[in-house]
Amino acid sequence: xxxxxxxxxxxxxxxxxxxxxxxxxxxxxxxxxxxxxxxxxxxxxxxxxxxxxxxxxxxxxxxxxxxxxxxxxxxxxxxxxxxxxxxxxxxxxxxxxxxxxxxxxxxxxxxxxx
Amino acid sequence: xxxxxxxxxxxxxxxxxxxxxxxxxxxxxxxxxxxxxxxxxxxxxxxxxxxxxxxxxxxxxxxxxxxxxxxxxxxxxxxxxxxxxxxxxxxxxxxxxxxxxxxxxxxxxx
Numbered sequence: 001x002x003x004x005x006x007x008x009x010x011x012x013x014x015x016x017x018x019x020x021x022x023x024x025x026x027x028x029x030x031x032x033x034x035x036x037x038x039x040x041x042x043x044x045x046x047x048x049x050x051x052x053x054x055x056x057x058x059x060x061x062x063x064x065x066x067x068x069x070x071x072x073x074x075x076x077x078x079x080x081x082x083x084x085x086x087x088x089x090x091x092x093x094x095x096x097x098x099x100x101x102x103x104x105x106x107x108x109x110x111x112x113x114x
Numbered sequence: 115x116x117x118x119x120x121x122x123x124x125x126x127x128x129x130x131x132x133x134x135x136x137x138x139x140x141x142x143x144x145x146x147x148x149x150x151x152x153x154x155x156x157x158x159x160x161x162x163x164x165x166x167x168x169x170x171x172x173x174x175x176x177x178x179x180x181x182x183x184x185x186x187x188x189x190x191x192x193x194x195x196x197x198x199x200x201x202x203x204x205x206x207x208x209x210x211x212x213x214x215x216x217x218x219x220x221x222x223x224x
Contacts, residue, residue, distance in 0.1 A: 039216075040216050042214035042217055044214070045212075059213075092156070102162065104159075105157050107154070107155055108154070108156055
């Protein structure tokens with residue numbers, strides 16, 4: 001298994017509160033990704049990173065921000081959580097560039113926004 | 115509207131049966147990946163197909179990429195309960211974008 005951990009694994013929060021999810025990897029992979037998974041939509045890319053302090057937006061980036069100050073950590077922040085952000089969030093990493101490369105996924109974080 | 119349509123959405127079969135699931139798009143893929151996801155876990159890559167018409171086999175699983183690179187299929191022979199899971203396809207496009215389908219949820223009953 002790729003060394004990817006996500007924390008927390010489960011979180012319940014209230015609308016309007018900030019939330020930060022953490023992805024930690026021990027593989028020293030350059031590329032890291034945040035996805036959300038919702039029924040009927042599959043996985044949708046929120047943001048990705050191609051190096052320390054190098055990030056870019058994905059398909060559904062509104063309401064989310066990210067930071068990557070170290071190779072091993074990629075943080076996803078919901079500045080003011082909304083009920084529409086209730087979802088399962090997955091972090092992924094890849095060794096090579098390009099989203100066509102093999103991505104290794106973490107175990108996910110289940111977020112409920114009340 | 116999903117860029118990639120997977121069908122069927124749900125499939126429940128008995129152990130030993132064969133099945134095929136599909137991934138279709140109106141767009142051309144530069145490559146396509148199949149993943150399997152078990153409950154409470156992240157997706158795990160099964161295969162990547164790149165060439166139109168390509169067929170890859172992984173034990174009892176056969177993956178085919180359409181000649182026009184717009185569709186793909188996954189065939190499982192003699193399904194086992196361990197094959198139960200959510201099967202996702204992910205298509206990569208020439209602009210370096212990649213999109214996932216919503217998945218086929220397979221249940222194999224003993």
